[in-house]
Amino acid sequence: MGYKRKELYNMKILITKDFLISYLSALNYFKYLCCCAKHGRSQKEYRQYKELILKNQNFIKQSIAKIKKEHYRKLLLMRYIYGFKWSKITEILFRNEPDFEFQKDYKYRDKAFYWHRQALKALKNTNKEEQSAIKILKQIRRLCKAFTGMNKTEKEFVADILALVDN
Numbered sequence: 665m666g667y668k669r670k671e672l673y674n675m676k677i678l679i680t681k682d683f684l685i686s687y688l689s690a691l692n693y694f695k696y697l698c699c700c701a702k703h704g705r706s707q708k709e710y711r712q713y714k715e716l717i718l719k720n721q722n723f724i725k726q727s728i729a730k731i732k733k734e735h736y737r738k739l740l741l742m743r744y745i746y747g748f749k750w751s752k753i754t755e756i757l758f759r760n761e762p763d764f765e766f767q768k769d770y771k772y773r774d775k776a777f778y779w780h781r782q783a784l785k786a787l788k789n790t791n792k793e794e795q796s797a798i799k800i801l802k803q804i805r806r807l808c809k810a811f812t813g814m815n816k817t818e819k820e821f822v823a824d825i826l827a828l829v830d831n
Contacts, residue, residue, distance in 0.1 A: 679727045679787050684744055687720060691747055721745055730790040736783035739776065750776065803828050 694717050697710040728740045735757065742748045742756065750773065757779075758764050758772040 679724060679791055681784055684724075684784075687724070687744060688747070690720075691717060695747075727787060727790065731783060731786045733783075733786070736779060736786055739779050740783050740787070743780070800828055 690713070694710075694713045697713055700710070724744055725741070728737050728744075731737050731740070739753060739757065742753045743750075748756075751768075754768055754772050754776045755764075757776060758768070761767075761772065764772060
């Protein structure tokens with residue numbers, strides 16, 4: 665259970681490769697708990713994990729939805745939400761290609777891995793934009809608190825906020 669439960673509730677975390685890997689291991693553990701729950705064991709842990717997995721899946725889906733390229737979004741959903749193996753992902757993405765049967769373990773698998781790397785970079789970039797926006801909002805909040813104790817006019821205060829946003 666290398667999955668940190670605190671991370672699931674903290675919506676300000678970045679979706680990184682390490683985060684997704686730990687999520688996949690938690691998803692596998694959850695599948696194990698599903699089997700145990702059918703036999704009457706670990707019902708409480710199963711319910712707790714189910715709630716945590718669903719919250720995290722929603723967070724990951726929201727992050728994936730911000731990626732511009734559709735095939736990147738599709739690949740990440742298949743891998744991290746549905747838990748597909750790479751062979752299945754490659755087949756879904758490229759099965760209509762004329763040379764798929766001959767090249768599925770070479771050309772198309774490599775292309776799927778390349779798309780995965782690029783999708784993770786795009787995910788990282790969307791996270792950076794959100795983090796910089798959060799940082800600016802925190803600075804604005806600090807300015808608002810400081811404004812109440814300063815002798816500035818409203819125009820000066822608004823000019824300070826706009827200067828933060830423009831940077």
